[in-house]
Amino acid sequence: xxxxxxxxxxxxxxxxxxxxxxxxxxxxxxxxxxxxxxxxxxxxxxxxxxxxxxxxxxxxxxxxxxxxxxxxxxxxxxxxxxxxxxxxxxxxxxxxxxxxxxxxxxxxxxxxxxxxxxxxxxxxxxxxxxxxxxxxxxxxxxxxxxxxxxxxxxxxxxxxxxxxxxxxxxxxxxxxxxxxxxxxxxxxxxxxxxxxxxxxxxxxxxxxxxxxxxxxxxxxxxxxxxxxxxxxxxxxxxxxxxxxxxxxxxxxxxxxxxxxxxxxxxxxxxxxxxxxxxxxxxxxxxxxxxxxxxxxxxxxxxxxxxxxxxxxxxxxxxxxxxxxxxxxxxxxxxxxxxxxxxxxxxxxxxxxxxxxxxxxxxxxxxxxxxxxxxxxxxxxxxxxxxxxxxxxxxxxxxxx
Ligand SMILES: Nc1ncnc2c1ncn2[C@@H]1O[C@H](COP(=O)(O)OP(=O)(O)OP(=O)(O)O)[C@@H](O)[C@H]1O
Ligand SMILES: [Mg+2]
Numbered sequence: 001x002x003x004x005x006x007x008x009x010x011x012x013x014x015x016x017x018x019x020x021x022x023x024x025x026x027x028x029x030x031x032x033x034x035x036x037x038x039x040x041x042x043x044x045x046x047x048x049x050x051x052x053x054x055x056x057x058x059x060x061x062x063x064x065x066x067x068x069x070x071x072x073x074x075x076x077x078x079x080x081x082x083x084x085x086x087x088x089x090x091x092x093x094x095x096x097x098x099x100x101x102x103x104x105x106x107x108x109x110x111x112x113x114x115x116x117x118x119x120x121x122x123x124x125x126x127x128x129x130x131x132x133x134x135x136x137x138x139x140x141x142x143x144x145x146x147x148x149x150x151x152x153x154x155x156x157x158x159x160x161x162x163x164x165x166x167x168x169x170x171x172x173x174x175x176x177x178x179x180x181x182x183x184x185x186x187x188x189x190x191x192x193x194x195x196x197x198x199x200x201x202x203x204x205x206x207x208x209x210x211x212x213x214x215x216x217x218x219x220x221x222x223x224x225x226x227x228x229x230x231x232x233x234x235x236x237x238x239x240x241x242x243x244x245x246x247x248x249x250x251x252x253x254x255x256x257x258x259x260x261x262x263x264x265x266x267x268x269x270x271x272x273x274x275x276x277x278x279x280x281x282x283x284x285x286x287x288x289x290x291x292x293x294x295x296x297x298x299x300x301x302x303x304x305x306x307x308x309x310x311x312x313x314x315x316x317x318x319x320x321x322x323x324x325x326x327x328x329x330x331x332x333x334x335x336x337x338x339x340x341x342x343x344x345x346x347x348x349x350x351x352x353x354x355x356x357x358x359x360x361x362x363x364x365x366x367x368x369x370x371x372x373x374x375x376x377x378x379x380x381x382x383x384x385x386x387x388x389x390x391x392x393x394x395x396x397x398x399x400x
Contacts, residue, residue: 062100063120072135079177079254080261081119081130086179088152115140146261155238158182161246177250182241184231190341191334193225201233204300213297217316218304220327223368227270230302234266241268244275247285255288259296267292269303277310289320330367332359338370348378361389
């Protein structure tokens with residue numbers, strides 16, 4: 001009861017403050033029907049409507065006025081705001097939009113049992129834009145909200161960058177990250193890669209237990225298993241995957257805040273060579289790698305690349321990327337094992353003689369091709385499969 005009275009009194013005080021601030025403007029805007037000409041009367045009429053709206057809902061200071069009735073903390077972080085407004089998260093929350101002025105909304109989010117968050121939204125050219133600032137009740141339980149977010153994303157958060165949203169802020173290019181979930185393939189690993197996986201996995205578990213930060217560079221030709229390996233190493237842990245392109249324009253501060261609230265256990269940055277070999281813009285990437293390693297040693301980083309030849313060696317210096325692991329094109333023995341195992345898994349009958357024919361025809365093709373070839377074996381004749389292999393190889397040669 002007492003609490004209600006307090007709120008009513010505080011609201012009344014805010015309204016009185018607004019009345020005293022705006023009454024002068026309202027009076028000045030009332031058209032003088034005897035002396036003003038028609039256009040002036042119309043202009044005054046429109047601004048009177050605007051001013052009255054602002055009177056009701058508050059204007060520029062309206063957000064602060066409105067929020068001053070609550071005891072709130074304030075923080076500024078673009079990535080956090082965008083994460084909360086990502087489809088998966090916002091659809092799961094109870095959202096109330098409070099109009100504050102003609103193009104401004106206050107977005108109130110009550111997170112069940114955790115407290116309240118407030119965001120502000122402005123409409124420019126009909127496009128709603130959220131401010132980077134947000135407000136939260138002092139008892140707000142970020143940890144519990146983040147656990148809820150990880151659940152919504154099934155433990156896999158994929159950060160990409162919408163190139164349309166990248167803007168020059170006077171000193172650097174700043175982009176807005178998008179948040180999605182990503183699928184992890186259940187495909188098994190066969191051949192010698194399996195032994196390598198067990199070795200790295202065991203070592204990584206020991207490093208994590210000792211609090212020793214780990215970062216890996218997986219490099220090698222397409223289809224040799226780098227991404228599958230990285231995702232399998234992450235297992236059912238909380239994984240953030242970044243589109244390497246996002247590192248050109250996400251601010252280090254934004255990343256820091258994201259990591260401090262989300263505490264990912266694995267960080268995967270796929271295909272860095274596709275971005276950084278061409279642009280040479282590695283400064284942000286280097287800074288982020290160092291920041292993650294120093295400030296968030298509990299997060300294991302895995303970076304993948306097809307080729308390191310064109311990359312600035314500063315990227316793979318130990319301390320940024322500790323362990324380089326080379327993924328080679330599968331040799332005959334590995335190809336044989338992959339073919340046989342996939343054949344059994346997919347229940348595709350293939351004779352020893354056919355396997356040997358395929359093995360000798362597929363020199364230079366990676367694991368990814370073996371999976372496709374075994375599928376082809378179900379639907380095509382041996383002769384057709386050998387032709388497909390020939391075409392695959394000719395395409396690869398063309399690329400070189
Ligand atoms: N050792 C392996 N055993 C079985 N399947 C494998 C193995 N390595 C890769 N594959 C399969 O090959 C396909 C491609 O693998 P993956 O995406 O991990 O390759 P990549 O090295 O990341 O390629 P890219 O450089 O093009 O990104 C996947 O379907 C994966 O399951
Ligand atoms: Mg890959």
